[in-house]
Amino acid sequence: xxPFRMLGRSIRDAFKSVIRNFSLSLAxxxxxxxxxxxxxxAIITSFNVESFTxxxxxxxxxxxxLENDTTEEEAAELKKSFExxxxxxxxxxxxxxxxxxxxxxxxxxxxxVLSEWSDEESPLRDxxxxxxxxxxxxxKDAKEIKEFDNVSSVSYGEGMVDRMxxxxxxxxxxxYIVVIALVLVTVFLIINTIKLTISARSREISIMRLVGAxxxxxxxxxxxxxMILGAIGSIVPILFTTYGYIxxxxxxxxxxxxxxxxxxxxxxxxxxxxxxxxxxxxxxGMIGSAGAVRRxxxx
Amino acid sequence: MDLIRLKNVEKKxxxxxxxxxxxxxxxxxxxxxxxxxxxxxxxxxxIKMLYREEKxxxxxxxxxxxxVAKLRDRKVYKLRRKLGIVFQxxxxxxxxxxxxxxxxxxxxxxxxxxxxxxxVLVALEDVGLKNKIxxxxxxxxxxxxxxxxxxxxxxxxxxxxLCDEPTGxxxxxxxxxxxxxxxxxxxxxGTTIIMxxxxxxxxxxxxxxxxxxxxGRLVNFKMKGxxxxxxx
Ligand SMILES: Nc1ncnc2c1ncn2[C@@H]1O[C@H](COP(=O)(O)OP(=O)(O)O)[C@@H](O)[C@H]1O
Ligand SMILES: [Mg+2]
Numbered sequence: 001x002x003p004f005r006m007l008g009r010s011i012r013d014a015f016k017s018v019i020r021n022f023s024l025s026l027a028x029x030x031x032x033x034x035x036x037x038x039x040x041x042a043i044i045t046s047f048n049v050e051s052f053t054x055x056x057x058x059x060x061x062x063x064x065x066l067e068n069d070t071t072e073e074e075a076a077e078l079k080k081s082f083e084x085x086x087x088x089x090x091x092x093x094x095x096x097x098x099x100x101x102x103x104x105x106x107x108x109x110x111x112x113v114l115s116e117w118s119d120e121e122s123p124l125r126d127x128x129x130x131x132x133x134x135x136x137x138x139x140k141d142a143k144e145i146k147e148f149d150n151v152s153s154v155s156y157g158e159g160m161v162d163r164m165x166x167x168x169x170x171x172x173x174x175x176y177i178v179v180i181a182l183v184l185v186t187v188f189l190i191i192n193t194i195k196l197t198i199s200a201r202s203r204e205i206s207i208m209r210l211v212g213a214x215x216x217x218x219x220x221x222x223x224x225x226x227m228i229l230g231a232i233g234s235i236v237p238i239l240f241t242t243y244g245y246i247x248x249x250x251x252x253x254x255x256x257x258x259x260x261x262x263x264x265x266x267x268x269x270x271x272x273x274x275x276x277x278x279x280x281x282x283x284x285g286m287i288g289s290a291g292a293v294r295r296x297x298x299x
Numbered sequence: 300m301d302l303i304r305l306k307n308v309e310k311k312x313x314x315x316x317x318x319x320x321x322x323x324x325x326x327x328x329x330x331x332x333x334x335x336x337x338x339x340x341x342x343x344x345x346i347k348m349l350y351r352e353e354k355x356x357x358x359x360x361x362x363x364x365x366x367v368a369k370l371r372d373r374k375v376y377k378l379r380r381k382l383g384i385v386f387q388x389x390x391x392x393x394x395x396x397x398x399x400x401x402x403x404x405x406x407x408x409x410x411x412x413x414x415x416x417x418x419v420l421v422a423l424e425d426v427g428l429k430n431k432i433x434x435x436x437x438x439x440x441x442x443x444x445x446x447x448x449x450x451x452x453x454x455x456x457x458x459x460x461l462c463d464e465p466t467g468x469x470x471x472x473x474x475x476x477x478x479x480x481x482x483x484x485x486x487x488x489g490t491t492i493i494m495x496x497x498x499x500x501x502x503x504x505x506x507x508x509x510x511x512x513x514x515g516r517l518v519n520f521k522m523k524g525x526x527x528x529x530x531x
């Protein structure tokens with residue numbers, strides 16, 4: 001009963017203080033808002049990138065073209081070396097005969113051209129199709145395979161995957177740095193806001209000490225005040241996340257460029273992101289106010 | 300029975316000034332005691348050590364069974380809940396009414412609502428301000444403001460009431476009103492009262508026990524004492 005009463009009192013005090021010092025709180029709130037908008041974009045982007053790189057990775061294949069004069073034993077040997085590679089998931093052999101038949105079925109033009117070539121003249125090759133487990137290692141694997149005997153050439157998505165992955169990685173790094181910098185600025189602003197409300201209420205605090213309020217009773221309103229600043233600061237980013245993402249998703253019909261890059265469906269994804277944004281806002285607010293209380297509210 | 304016991308207490312401030320030298324004394328439960336002495340004699344320092352605003356540099360202080368000298372900062376609130384404190388400058392919250400100022404002392408220690416209401420009204424009745432509960436401090440005279448401060452100090456039924464020059468800002472007539480209120484509290488509630496003052500007229504009229512300090516040393520402890528100019 002008593003803890004609830006005290007908590008209620010602290011929350012009421014904290015709200016009063018935020019309202020009374022609203023112009024003061026506004027700087028902190030704006031800074032949290034900016035930070036959280038970026039965090040929200042980062043969350044949405046990284047979830048989406050995660051989702052569609054997984055999608056791409058799932059059918060990421062290294063195609064190994066064998067030399068024309070490769071014997072069956074040599075081909076079997078090659079298969080064994082592929083099996084020894086830790087990143088190789090599955091191996092599928094396609095003889096040039098199979099490739100030829102496939103192509104002939106696909107179009108009449110191919111059919112006539114291909115039927116004129118004898119086996120020796122044919123530009124087609126026996127191939128191995130290798131599925132890999134980890135897409136980030138695909139270029140290293142391809143390079144390695146290229147050095148194997150009887151391998152004429154290797155292809156794997158023409159470096160597109162590589163470029164995409166490294167682009168996202170550097171964007172991710174930059175985002176981390178920006179977010180950390182903004183969080184530091186925000187914490188600094190909150191510390192100053194709370195410091196000022198502490199000094200504005202120094203008389204009240206000294207009377208609380210005189211009449212025997214416990215330390216937690218004295219400190220809690222200020223810590224809650226920081227959490228409220230964080231929560232208020234997360235309102236705009238949350239609206240932005242929810243409505244912005246739904247609009248974005250609908251506008252692009254759920255995928256970018258091609259069916260491969262499919263966007264994460266908005267529900268319940270946006271609620272999860274909103275919750276993450278809110279929690280980050282409250283935690284950042286709390287870190288700031290706890291810092292101010294520790295530094296400026298000696299008991 | 301003794302409510303307060305001091306043994307070989309010394310207080311040396313960090314700037315090197317010794318405000319209290321080797322002080323030992325005991326104060327009985329339910330008594331009314333003046334602490335007198337000239338300016339700088341250590342009256343306020345003694346009062347501050349009793350509510351653990353200052354720590355003695357040597358010796359032992361027991362207040363209501365609590366070893367005040369050894370009390371950790373985090374635990375000071377336990378001592379504060381057992382006593383009330385009144386200052387020369389009232390220390391009220393200007394934006395709160397008389398009622399709210401008194402209720403504040405109970406709210407911040409988590410007392411339940413109906414208990415707060417009951418106790419605040421009793422305390423304000425005891426200091427004779429029941430008709431002004433909705434006024435703000437700046438609508439009251441100095442004597443009335445001090446009575447609000449006294450109501451706030453006694454609202455939680457403390458065993459001990461400490462007063463540091465409570466009449467320091469008041470004219471003799473208002474001062475005597477405050478003294479009547481304090482004497483009444485001492486008699487009717489049984490609250491032990493310790494009051495630091497340098498007001499000769501008050502001490503001589505009240506005929507209470509008197510602790511006389513001079514340059515930080517106890518020079519006299521008398522029952523039914525008067526303000527002894529020679530000692531000071
Ligand atoms: N916070 C302090 N720091 C240093 N010296 C102090 C402090 N408070 C009081 N003193 C010194 O201690 C002595 C006693 O002061 P005080 O207890 O306030 O006397 P009184 O209340 O009797 O006038 C004085 O010499 C005063 O200057
Ligand atoms: Mg003094």
